[in-house]
Amino acid sequence: MRLANKVALITGAGRHKGLGEAIAQKFAAEGATVVITDIGKPSGPMLSADHIGTTDEMESVAAGVRTHAQAVGSNAKVLTFTCDVRSETDIQRVIADVVAQCGKLDIVVNNAGIGYIMKPLTEFSIEEWDLILDxxxxxxxxxxxxxxxxMLKQHQAGTSKGGRIINIASRGAKSATAHLVAYTSSKHGLVGLTRVAATELGPHGITVNAVCPNHVTTGLGAKQNAHRGKVLGTDLAGVLAFRTSRIPLGRVGLAEDTANACVFLASDEAAYITGEAMNVSGGEEMH
Ligand SMILES: NC(=O)c1ccc[n+]([C@@H]2O[C@H](COP(=O)([O-])OP(=O)(O)OC[C@H]3O[C@@H](n4cnc5c(N)ncnc54)[C@H](O)[C@@H]3O)[C@@H](O)[C@H]2O)c1
Structure with a gap:
């Protein structure tokens, strides 16, 4: 098991079919203690129950991750916490609780994200921009x-060899897509954050990398498909055919593709890789 004895926290992982759920599943199967976090309840009209993982859904995701882990011979612990990533207080509370319950924190996956608000940039409101960037x-x-x-505290105390931070960016961190001005800007920014953090934290054994998936039909991906369908004047099959036509490997991404990349980046095998923005896009993105 490549992540045995590691404690891994994943944000925005409380939604079925999401990338966070797949990452949690692979991490637990590899022996990590997995901390699933999500916002837990709607927060205003732009983060309604239609767009987020509720506490009930998060518990259901966690139960599925436990069952899957046992089925593959892992007795990984799976914990859940609500955490709105926009809140510094929430983040501090969750990290303190994880350390209190698990003794340490080795791996963080910044996965929470929103991407369903799509419109021409001249129609984007400040509130929409701010929410997405937040x-x-x-x-x-x-x-x-x-x-x-x-992680630095643990490193200084000699209780860990460093840490891993993985940011789920997007193909939108490398290339532009119409009607996604805030999303694309936020994901480009996330690669900048990745590089600065990698530079500062590398000397302490902490690697920081981004993963850049192309389209995956998650909750977020389904909303983007619906918008693209309207713009292209086609149905879901037409949107997926359009997307697939641009992908050398001939299919859209699966949540497992991103999760596999995260397992690798979190593992000892990736000890000498930092500051990268790794495409997981079937060749759709190559730089
Ligand atoms: N699906 C795709 O096509 C695709 C492609 C590239 C990158 N991504 C990225 O992958 C990540 C996961 O997205 P997904 O496709 O699995 O969609 P998803 O909607 O299933 O997951 C996003 C999660 O983020 C959570 N979230 C939203 N606001 C939050 C907040 N304020 N605090 C905490 N959690 C919050 C939601 O509750 C949800 O569980 C996102 O960062 C997204 O940008 C997705």
Missing amino acids: VNLRGPFLMTKHAAAQ
Whole structure:
């Protein structure tokens, strides 16, 4: 098991079919104690129950992760906490609780994100821009700041060899897509955050990398498909055919593809890799 004795926290992992659920499942199967976090309840009209993982759904995701882990011979612990990544207080509380219950924190995956608000940039409101930047960029900054402080403490105390921070960016961190001005900007920014953090934390054995998936039909991905369908004047099959036509490996991404990349980056095998923004896109993105 590649992540035995590791404690891994994943944000925004409380939604079925999401990348966070797949990452939690693979991490637990590899023996890590997995801390699933999510916002837990709606917060205003733009983060309604339609767009987020509720506490009930998060518990259901956690139960599925436990069952899967046992089925593959792992007795990984799976914990759940609510955490709104926009809140520094929430982030500090969750890290303190994880350390109190698990003794340490080795791996963080900044996965929480929103991407369903799609419209021409001239129609984007300040509120929409701020919300997307808050969740997709401020959240990973706050989590990185406090998780890194904990990892540095452990490193100095000699209780761990360093740590791993993995940021779920996007193909949108490398290339532009119409009607996604805030999302694309936030994901480009996330790669910047990744590089600065990698530079500062590398001397302390903490690696920081980004993963850049292309389309995956999660809750977020389904909403983006619906918008693309309207713009292209086609149905879901038409949207997926359009997406697939641009992918050398001939299919859209699966949540497992991203999860496999995260397992690798979290493992000892990736000890000499930091500051990267790794495409997981079937060749759709190559730089
Ligand atoms: N699905 C894709 O096509 C795709 C492609 C590239 C990157 N991504 C990225 O992958 C990540 C996961 O997205 P997904 O596709 O699994 O969608 P998803 O909607 O299933 O997951 C996003 C999660 O973020 C959570 N979230 C939203 N606001 C939050 C907040 N303020 N605090 C805490 N959690 C919050 C939601 O509750 C949800 O569980 C996102 O960062 C997304 O940008 C997705």
